[in-house]
Amino acid sequence: MIEEIIKITEKILLSLIGVATVFATCQEIYYLVLQQKVQLADLLLLFIYTEVLGMVAIFYKSRRIPILLPLFIAITALSRMIILQGKGSDPQNLLYEAGAVLLLALACFIVTHENVSKAEGIDLSNDGSNQFKDQETHRDKLK
Numbered sequence: 001m002i003e004e005i006i007k008i009t010e011k012i013l014l015s016l017i018g019v020a021t022v023f024a025t026c027q028e029i030y031y032l033v034l035q036q037k038v039q040l041a042d043l044l045l046l047f048i049y050t051e052v053l054g055m056v057a058i059f060y061k062s063r064r065i066p067i068l069l070p071l072f073i074a075i076t077a078l079s080r081m082i083i084l085q086g087k088g089s090d091p092q093n094l095l096y097e098a099g100a101v102l103l104l105a106l107a108c109f110i111v112t113h114e115n116v117s118k119a120e121g122i123d124l125s126n127d128g129s130n131q132f133k134d135q136e137t138h139r140d141k142l143k
Helices: 002-035 040-062 068-085 091-120 135-142
Strands: 122-124 130-132
16 A cells, blocks of 8 residues: 555656756756756756656666666766856866766766676675686686
8 A cells, every 4th residue: 555655656646757847947948048058057957857857757767776877967967067156156166066076977987887897796795805707707708
């Protein structure tokens, strides 16, 4: 019973997120047409909307959200914020924001590297050593 309520609520919220994202995208495109000028910050905002829609679609298909999509959205949002602040912003804030982008990019690298390592049969054990689970299989792959 509770599980069904949660699933229904989840579907409703995802639908609302999808509809709101499409509406916001249409608003932004309308604004760009009226302004007759497209800037990098506008394109990044449209990219964020596209990624949100993609994340909703993937969740509907697989019932999971890959961790990379929210990280990409966060990187894009921070980049857009840096661009919008312009040259007059406080250099200290720029360093913090750039550091946040770097940390998010590092997180993307780690997540991607771990997935690749698992696919190659590398054991990323807690002792910090990267030992191949099956040395012979790895040697055969290298030949």
